[in-house]
Amino acid sequence: MKNQDIPERLLNDQHMDSLSSFRMYQHTLDRTIDTHWHQFYELALVLSGTGIHSINGAPLRMGRGHVFLLTPADFHRIDPDPGQTLRLYNLIFTERMISDKLAGHLFERSNAYHCEYGQEEFTEAEREFERILSESAEWREHGDIIVQGCIERLLVDLSRSCPPSEKEEAVLPVHPSIRKALVYLQHHFRSPLLLEDVARLAGLSANYFSESFAKQTGLTFQAYVRDMRLQFAKSLVSATDLPITEICYASGFNTLAYFERAFKTRYRVSPGNLRRLEADLAGTVGV
DNA sequence: GGTGACAGAAAAGTAACTTG
DNA sequence: CAAGTTACTTTTCTGTCACC
Numbered sequence: 075m076k077n078q079d080i081p082e083r084l085l086n087d088q089h090m091d092s093l094s095s096f097r098m099y100q101h102t103l104d105r106t107i108d109t110h111w112h113q114f115y116e117l118a119l120v121l122s123g124t125g126i127h128s129i130n131g132a133p134l135r136m137g138r139g140h141v142f143l144l145t146p147a148d149f150h151r152i153d154p155d156p157g158q159t160l161r162l163y164n165l166i167f168t169e170r171m172i173s174d175k176l177a178g179h180l181f182e183r184s185n186a187y188h189c190e191y192g193q194e195e196f197t198e199a200e201r202e203f204e205r206i207l208s209e210s211a212e213w214r215e216h217g218d219i220i221v222q223g224c225i226e227r228l229l230v231d232l233s234r235s236c237p238p239s240e241k242e243e244a245v246l247p248v249h250p251s252i253r254k255a256l257v258y259l260q261h262h263f264r265s266p267l268l269l270e271d272v273a274r275l276a277g278l279s280a281n282y283f284s285e286s287f288a289k290q291t292g293l294t295f296q297a298y299v300r301d302m303r304l305q306f307a308k309s310l311v312s313a314t315d316l317p318i319t320e321i322c323y324a325s326g327f328n329t330l331a332y333f334e335r336a337f338k339t340r341y342r343v344s345p346g347n348l349r350r351l352e353a354d355l356a357g358t359v360g361v
Numbered sequence: 362g363g364t365g366a367c368a369g370a371a372a373a374g375t376a377a378c379t380t381g
Numbered sequence: 382c383a384a385g386t387t388a389c390t391t392t393t394c395t396g397t398c399a400c401c
Contacts, residue, residue: 281396285396288395317384334386346385347385
């Protein structure tokens with residue numbers, strides 16, 4: 075797979091240069107932002123306006139106080155209501171901006187975070203976002219430490235405000251190295267991955283890593299990564315009309331043949347057929 | 362709890378093809 | 382022309398074992 079074959083939109087974002095680990099925006103949206111995803115984390119707070127926010131294909135109402143955190147494993151789409159302008163703080167950052175401890179805690183859950191802030195929480199969050207804005211507007215000494223503090227406070231508040239639902243109370247590997255690897259995988263599962271590299275990152279030998287990983291997650295390393303990619307691909311198949319080929323590469327697969335094979339083995343149906351089946355179903359139900 | 366060697370197993374890629 | 386299949390090859394992983 076050569077780079078020139080990958081559709082432009084799937085290559086990683088121009089939004090963040092390699093030097094900085096975060097970027098802060100104040101967005102004003104009056105038109106649809108079509109389905110997209112990032113290599114980094116995205117935290118946002120809606121200041122005003124209303125619309126529909128679809129996270130991984132699931133639509134949610136959004137308005138003032140709506141807050142969400144997306145990981146690189148999520149994709150989303152924003153449709154402002156007709157005549158409405160959405161204003162929001164938008165912060166993107168890489169895992170370098172947060173401590174291992176916080177990353178491990180936040181991203182052990184499977185779903186994206188989203189909830190509605192009350193006035194008090196809203197004011198708190200607004201203050202942190204404002205501080206990040208002012209720190210990034212002009213460089214001052216140790217600005218990075220301030221920003222990191224703001225981001226970490228925002229994230230802790232968010233996790234307190236939207237506790238995980240019962241059903242997703244995942245049992246997590248206790249082994250700190252494996253936890254670290256899982257956080258890394260969540261961030262990088264769409265990129266080429268070698269067990270050896272992830273093992274090194276986790277600080278274990280390849281063999282022992284492979285063994286411990288399987289023991290703690292119940293899946294082998296390869297199966298785990300493949301499942302993450304397939305899950306992402308399946309959501310895209312269902313929620314978008316992107317071509318299957320594009321979804322294949324976007325999900326981290328390098329060949330269409332293998333992708334089709336793996337998809338069919340896992341879901342008993344080829345990607346294209348799944349899309350047609352779901353379209354038919356939606357048609358008969360009248361959605 | 363952990364490493365390193367190693368063989369066999371499984372995954373992933375290639376290429377050529379069919380289908381609609 | 383994109384999607385899907387298949388036989389075949391190459392690469393990578395996993396399980397086992399000896400050892401610390």
